Amino acid sequence: MKKFKNSSLFAIIILIAGALSISSCKKDSTADNTPSINFVGGNGFISTDTQVDSGSVIMVGINAAANANTGTKLVDCKVTLTVNNITKQIKDSTINISNFSYEFVGTVNWKGAGRLVISVTDKDGESNEVAVNITSVKVSTLTKYSSLQMGGSTSSFGSYLDADAGVVYKLADLSNTT
Numbered sequence: 562m563k564k565f566k567n568s569s570l571f572a573i574i575i576l577i578a579g580a581l582s583i584s585s586c587k588k589d590s591t592a593d594n595t596p597s598i599n600f601v602g603g604n605g606f607i608s609t610d611t612q613v614d615s616g617s618v619i620m621v622g623i624n625a626a627a628n629a630n631t632g633t634k635l636v637d638c639k640v641t642l643t644v645n646n647i648t649k650q651i652k653d654s655t656i657n658i659s660n661f662s663y664e665f666v667g668t669v670n671w672k673g674a675g676r677l678v679i680s681v682t683d684k685d686g687e688s689n690e691v692a693v694n695i696t697s698v699k700v701s702t703l704t705k706y707s708s709l710q711m712g713g714s715t716s717s718f719g720s721y722l723d724a725d726a727g728v729v730y731k732l733a734d735l736s737n738t739t
Contacts, residue, residue, distance in 0.1 A: 601621075601624060611695060613698065619666070620666050623662065635660075636682060643675065661681065663679065674695075675697065
């Protein structure tokens with residue numbers, strides 16, 4: 562019985578010591594120290610993945626700010642565009658401010674998917690970025706001409722079509738133009 566009391570007392574002491582050590586642990590701090598960056602939304606701005614016609618002019622804007630906890634100023638803004646696994650740096654600005662806005666305006670002159678990434682870095686080396694996928698869709702314009710009569714090279718109708726103007730020419734008409 563005495564042995565049972567000692568082992569019970571020992572077990573209770575171990576439980577109390579374990580409970581005290583667990584309750585005295587502090588939770589590790591996991592504060593986010595990265596700068597904030599957000600897309601500008603609204604009229605004419607692209608802020609989500611989208612498809613546009615090839616040749617379209619696009620606008621993408623951001624607002625960035627120093628981290629609210631640290632207040633560390635922003636020192637760099639980079640803009641990159643990746644198309645067909647080729648990355649082109651569009652902007653690399655050195656700045657030294659707490660708040661920053663930037664608008665990218667460009668023409669979609671690629672075929673397929675492109676990814677525009679805008680990143681900001683603060684003085685402590687903390688960075689954050691936003692990205693948007695922009696897919697270019699080829700625009701085909703088809704012109705329909707009605708009642709165009711064409712014949713062979715010796716026909717009185719003519720046999721050569723200026724598809725841009727919708728005009729049929731005879732061989733003799735073409736030799737007179739330079």
